[in-house]
Amino acid sequence: MEDTPDDLNANQHVAALPQAEVVTDIEGDVQDEVRRVIQEALRRRQQRQTPLAIVLPHVTAESQNDDESSNDDEDKNEKKLCGLSKWAFYMLMVVAVGGIVGGVVVAATSSSSSGNGTSSPTVILTPITLANLLYPDQDGKDLAPAQSDAIHWIVETDTFFQNPTVTDELLERHALATLYYGLRAYNWTASSNWLSGTTHCEWEFVGCNEIGSVISLQLDYMNVQLEYEYEGILKGSLPAEIGRLSNLNALSLAGNEITGQLPLQLYDLTMLTQLSVALNKFTGSIHKAVGRLSRLRSIDLANNLFHGDLPSEIGLLRQLEEMSLGNTYLSGQIPSEIGSLEFVKTIKLSSTNLSGPIPSDMQKLRLLELFDISGCGLESTIPSFSTSLKSLILNDNVFPTLPTELFLLGNLRKLFLSNTTLSGQLPSEIGKLTSLTELILSDNRIEGPLPSELGNLRLLLYLHMDDNMLASTTLPTELGNLASMVHLSFENSALVGSIPTEFENLQDLCYLYLNENQIIGPIPSVVGRMASLRKLQLNRNLLTSTIPWQMSRLSNLFSINLSNNQLTGNVPASMSRLEENIQDINLYGNNLTGGLETLFCGSLPDLQEFVADCELQCTCCTGCTR
Secondary structure, three states: OOOOOOOOOHHHHHHOOOHHHHHHHOOOOHHHHHHHHHHHHHHHHHOOOOOOOOOOOOOEEEHHHHHOOOOOOOHHHHHHEEOOEHHHHHHHHHHHHHHHHHOOOEEHHHHHHEEEEEEEEEEEEOOOHHHHHHHHHOOOOOOHHHHHHHHHHHOOOOOOOOOOOOOOOHHHHHHHHHHHHHHHHHOOOOOOOOOOOOOOOHOOOEEOOOOOOOOEEOOOOHHHOOOOOOOOOEEEEOHHHHHHOOOOEEEOOOOOOEEEOOOOHHHHHHOOOOEEEEEEEOOOOOHHHHHHHHOOOOEOOOOOOOEEOOOOOHHHHOOOOOOOOOOEEEEEEHHHHHHOOOOOEHHHHHHHEEEOOOHHHHHHHHOOEEEEEOOOOOOOOOOOOOOOEEEEEEOEEEOOOHHHHHHHHHOOOOOEEEOOOEEEEEEEHHOOOOOOEEEEEEEEEEEOOOOOHHHOOOOOOOEOOOOOOOOOOOOOHHHOOOOOOOOOEEOOOOOOOOOHHHHOOOOOOEEEOHHHHHHOOOOOOOHHHHHHHHHHOOOOOEEEOOOOOOHHHHOOOOEEEOOOOOEEEOOOOHHHHHHHHEEEEOOOEEEEEOOOOOOOOEEEEEOOOEEEEEOOOOOOOOOOOO
């Protein structure tokens, strides 16, 4: 077979032929196939209004059967037209007609070798060819808008990538572009370099390894407030293409408004070590496929709308160190498989619908430092924990008693048990928890007397025992040993007796709440030596005598409430020295006398509220009582 003449451009030659003439010159079997391909091309053109993508088979003489290959040269020549085999001509014909209808997208070249005609198409990158490459199972059809937008960007705008071969680089670039469109990232004010002609490793918030593969994507808190506006927050659903970032180690989408379910493809990211989608609006359940993410060290799904059970497959995350699933609608029991998380240090399950009991397998977690299941309303006993535990947050559940094993946690720093229906006396063993810095026991049914061993908690900063049933109980003088105390609160606990003079040792105390009790006697003058006091609440007690003048030394005080007591006498003139920080004063409901004009009116520039008995002379008071 002779070569095609060099001056013959096959595409131009065939395209110049009238359509009817070309079709009638081709043998019947080929003619029917040509018509079919052309009709299909026209149909796609009408439906999609996009350039045609006609992908043709690679046809060679070897594809003929043995009988055809045995024909003589005359038969072969009869099947050739313009120096081309009938299949080569058929291919060129389709290209020509396709070019006339919607723009040529397949360039055909013809050559002969050893007397056998061959034809090899070269695919040019178009939206449809790329869609076929990226979504072969869908035949490039029924794409979501974000998927289609990403494809058109790569084909029509992206100057960095023009290779029509499916590579990891193409998959990652398309995945990021789909994420960009799917989460409406075009509203970002900080999307530096995204969808630019540079490598996607240079796009803002994208991190790559040394070979240019994406290993981190940090798109958290995109709603950071600027001076006059918010940055564009991420909205929409997380596209399945996230699963194409196969080398991703760290993914953070926290603090946005992403909706919908977590795509199953997310669980294909088996290289992930950090996953955070907290503070979004994700729905659906946590799929059991989460167990595939066996390299995870940190998972944060908190503050979303997830529901359903916590899957037992969570126990397969053997490398996990931090788990935060709080403020969701998760329900059911905590799976016992949680005891398999041998490296876990933090577990946060607060404000969910999880039910009890807390599994006894918790004691297997030898590295656990924080366990927070507050606000769940579950009923359980408090299980044993490893001595590594530092924070135990159990508020707003039902734990009627404190197990003796609890007092063996020598490293415990925070113990929160408010509103847990605790009853009976506080065990003296509480004094063994000498590492405690915060002890919160409010809103329970704890009775007195209070153990003197509370005075052993020398590192204690916060002690809250509000709203308990401490009838006929006095404040232990040993509380004066807690020199580091910052916040001491016994509101509405039916305390009796007087304020211990040992409180003068509490030099770091900023907030003292003893209101709504039955405390008697005078306000001890030593209160004036508690130099750090900022807020003093002694209202609704049975305090008598006069206001000690030493209170004028409390230069850091911004709020004082002595209302509804039995105080008498004049307000000390020295109280006017509180001018630097004082914001509200409440003295009503006492038997105080005299005037307040020269003491406070006009001399306290930051005073916002001043309430006193109407019998007192005070033109600047904001309220009075009779």
